[in-house]
Amino acid sequence: MNRLAEAPTPATTAARGVSVEFEHVHQSFLHGDRPVRVLDDFNLHIEPSEFVAIVGPSGCGKTTALGMVGNLLRPRSGSVRIDGTEVTPGSNDAAFLFARDALLPWRSVRNNVELGMEVRGVSKVERRERADAWLRRVRLHEFADSDVLHLSQGMRQRVAIARTLVQSPRVLLMDEPFAALDAQTRAIQQEEFIRLWESERPTVIFVTHDLEEAILLADRVILMASRPGRMVCDMKIELERPRQQEMRRSSDLFKSYYQEMSERLRAEVDLAEQSMMDESQDA
Ligand SMILES: Nc1ncnc2c1ncn2[C@@H]1O[C@H](COP(=O)(O)OP(=O)(O)OP(=O)(O)O)[C@@H](O)[C@H]1O
Incomplete structure (x- = not known):
């Protein structure tokens, strides 16, 4: 695979990653009139510029943990800090990238990449310069004026990556x-994304169900258990x-990581499924 992202250009600003900490985080939600513990004394310290992947059974609280760093929800107790400062309403140190790219269909490729900068009040000239530099890096400069509806799913996700990284987030x-x-397409995107991350080095928290993807990309893989979610x-x-x-195929080290984690992941998924079946029988 040699379709690598292009080298950085002077018009882009390297992001500096910062630390992220979860300290004694608890979270629960009401399911009907019954509180369900989702995170139970969750502790995690992520170093500046570290790439951490989180895997675990469905419903173990991965997205909940991510949402707390992104200021979408607050822990019931405990604290979540970015660069030593508690995440509070109004904090916007972290940027999201989801499976659904959420591009705006009425805006061109370039205007989608400019969106976040526009919201932050970056001047039109600078917006354009930075957007074009990032479009070159994700190999979409020839499509800058195109309608996003005409792009393939992989190209759309590259637009979304450019739109996020152009803002030099400290936490992704x-x-x-x-x-x-x-x-x-997924394999190509993973490799291209690694190149981009290696040159920019924001701190990354990456949630996935794909253990191989986690091992390939991350510096650390966190395995969570469910009900309640904990590491x-x-x-x-x-x-x-x-x-x-x-x-994935050539590295014995890769294979040994995979073997060790996949057995534990499998056990956690089995336990989570069993506990869901028990709950549905009790209901
Ligand atoms: N706003 C909410 N209100 C009620 N329950 C919620 C809410 N958000 C999440 N939950 C519940 O919390 C649990 C954890 O959800 P979360 O989405 O964090 O899990 P996940 O590990 O990301 O799952 P998946 O891998 O399926 O995406 C689930 O049981 C979910 O139903």
């Missing part, structure tokens, strides 16, 4: 960003960078 929150793509494994991934798709 990714919730299954490549889940909607076919296998081949059961924190594995440092010491594969050399830059990383390539071939490592």
Whole structure:
């Protein structure tokens, strides 16, 4: 695979990652009139510019944890800090990237990339310069004036990546960003994204159901258990960078990480399914 993202250009500003901390975080939601504990004493310290992937059974609280860093919801108790400062209403240090790209269909590719800068009041000249530089980096400069509706799903996701990274976020929150793509496109996007991250180095929290993807991309893989969500494994991934798709097959280290984590993940998924079945029988 050699369709790598282009080298950085002077018009882009390198993002500096900052630390993210969860300290004794608890969260629960009401299901009917019954409170359900979702996160139970969740603790996680992420170093500046670290790439952390979170895997775990469906419903274990991965998206809830991400939402707390992104200021979408507050913990019931405990604290979530970015660069040592509590996340409070109005904080906007973190940017999201989801599986659904959420591009605005009435705006051109370039105008979609400019959107966040527009909201932040960046001048028109600077917006255009930075958007064009990022469109070159994601190999979409020839489509700058195109309608986003005419792009493939993979191209749309590259627009979304450019739109997010052009703002030089200090923390990037990714919730299954490549889940909607076919296998081949997904592999290309993963490799391109690694290149971009390696040059920009924002702190990344990456939620995925795909353990191989987590190992390939991250510096650390956190495995969560459900009901209530808590960390059961924190594995440092010491594969050399830059990383390539071939490592899935060629690296014994990759395979050993996969073997160890997949057994534990499988056990957690089985437990989560069993507990859901028990709950539905009790209901
Ligand atoms: N706003 C809410 N109100 C009520 N329950 C909620 C709310 N948000 C999440 N939950 C519940 O909290 C639990 C954890 O949800 P969350 O989306 O964080 O899990 P997840 O690990 O990201 O799951 P998945 O892998 O399926 O996306 C689930 O049982 C979910 O139904």
